[in-house]
Amino acid sequence: MQNSLMKNSFWQFIEQKPLYYKEIDHQRVHKAYTILKPHIKQPLTIHIVGTNGKGSTGRIMASLLHFSGKKVGHFSSPHILKFNERLWMEGADISDEALAVAHDRLYAILGKEVSDGLSYFEYTTLLAFVAMEKLEVMVLEAGLGGEFDATNVCPKALSLITPIGLDHQDFLGESIEEIATTKINSIDKAFILAFQGDERVYEVARSIAKKKNATLYEVQNFQQEYAKEYKAIKALTQKKGWSEYLFENTLLAIYALKYLHLSYSLNDLQGVRLFGRFYAISPNVIVDVGHNLLAAEAIVNALKKEKKRPILIYNALKDKDHKGILASFKPHIEHVEIIEIESSRALERDLLEESLNALEIEYKTFKNIDKHRDYLVFGSFYVLEAFLKITS
Numbered sequence: 001m002q003n004s005l006m007k008n009s010f011w012q013f014i015e016q017k018p019l020y021y022k023e024i025d026h027q028r029v030h031k032a033y034t035i036l037k038p039h040i041k042q043p044l045t046i047h048i049v050g051t052n053g054k055g056s057t058g059r060i061m062a063s064l065l066h067f068s069g070k071k072v073g074h075f076s077s078p079h080i081l082k083f084n085e086r087l088w089m090e091g092a093d094i095s096d097e098a099l100a101v102a103h104d105r106l107y108a109i110l111g112k113e114v115s116d117g118l119s120y121f122e123y124t125t126l127l128a129f130v131a132m133e134k135l136e137v138m139v140l141e142a143g144l145g146g147e148f149d150a151t152n153v154c155p156k157a158l159s160l161i162t163p164i165g166l167d168h169q170d171f172l173g174e175s176i177e178e179i180a181t182t183k184i185n186s187i188d189k190a191f192i193l194a195f196q197g198d199e200r201v202y203e204v205a206r207s208i209a210k211k212k213n214a215t216l217y218e219v220q221n222f223q224q225e226y227a228k229e230y231k232a233i234k235a236l237t238q239k240k241g242w243s244e245y246l247f248e249n250t251l252l253a254i255y256a257l258k259y260l261h262l263s264y265s266l267n268d269l270q271g272v273r274l275f276g277r278f279y280a281i282s283p284n285v286i287v288d289v290g291h292n293l294l295a296a297e298a299i300v301n302a303l304k305k306e307k308k309r310p311i312l313i314y315n316a317l318k319d320k321d322h323k324g325i326l327a328s329f330k331p332h333i334e335h336v337e338i339i340e341i342e343s344s345r346a347l348e349r350d351l352l353e354e355s356l357n358a359l360e361i362e363y364k365t366f367k368n369i370d371k372h373r374d375y376l377v378f379g380s381f382y383v384l385e386a387f388l389k390i391t392s
Contacts, residue, residue: 050162061253073132146183165294243302337366
């Protein structure tokens with residue numbers, strides 16, 4: 001009975017929290033962390049920041065560490081089906097019981113006023129710190145930001161900067177330079193930069209490294225430094241059917257393990273699961289939770305290599321460049337099937353149809369899959385969640 005009450009108290013508490021506040025207070029989570037810090041231990045922490053590839057890079061790294069015997073946790077967001085997915089610890093999603101225990105402890109340390117004042121993401125970030133304090137390594141994935149993200153309150157052994165593109169401009173800035181600056185400003189003393197599609201990101205990274213007297217490593221040097229291992233990673237990821245961008249994310253993850261002198265086995269890549277990241281859930285259905293133009297371009301490159309023209313199951317949130325995404329996909333898909341998503345931030349149907357008509361892309365409403373046709377489910381976590389509800 002007591003466990004049931006504890007679980008209910010956590011779910012009731014977290015579900016009433018807003019995802020965002022109209023007035024942003026960057027100091028709120030720092031004040032809460034100052035209260036929490038003396039009460040917990042911090043594992044070796046790897047911080048992942050960027051526009052795309054954070055989740056897959058983090059899970060590859062955490063999985064390899066787990067298989068090598070390390071006690072490791074991976075904090076990511078958002079979840080697809082259940083909140084527990086956000087706290088992956090020692091090879092599994094956190095249990096309801098462990099969540100309740102961590103919540104009770106965090107709430108008791110912070111007190112009602114501070115706990116109630118934190119946003120959904122701020123509170124769950126600190127919840128991860130409490131839940132993972134007895135682990136050896138914590139892989140910490142930023143939300144939508146960098147410098148001002150809730151995950152940036154604690155010191156890091158290393159930062160990873162995944163590919164950066166235009167996304168969340170309302171929060172992060174209108175230009176690549178502005179977005180790259182706010183993300184890369186989250187670094188401490190050492191960081192690894194992933195392959196970037198825009199040269200300006202490299203320029204910003206080098207400038208910030210110089211300003212902060214930080215050490216910058218670039219994944220584009222991996223092949224030259226570790227030629228034999230580069231070829232082995234390429235072969236293993238191709239064997240798994242991973243796309244080029246997942247191969248590049250694997251290089252980033254392994255470069256980080258090398259820098260930190262953490263042991264791993266390349267053969268363990270065979271056991272890594274990346275649900276929702278260019279993931280074949282059946283022979284004719286690939287799902288990807290990408291939601292911006294940079295992600296769409298990565299998927300297009302993968303489709304070119306596989307020589308497929310799937311049906312695109314799609315919808316988008318209001319703040320996404322849906323027209324640019326659809327234009328990118330147009331030459332590589334048969335048609336679009338619009339799937340309804342449950343979100344107050346969902347793009348209005350008439351605006352989506354207007355863009356499809358302007359681009360002269362054939363479309364209809366998604367009903368179900370035909371086992372004789374190929375499909376790509378893309379657009380966001382909301383799209384994948386809606387698809388799984390319809391087809392399960």
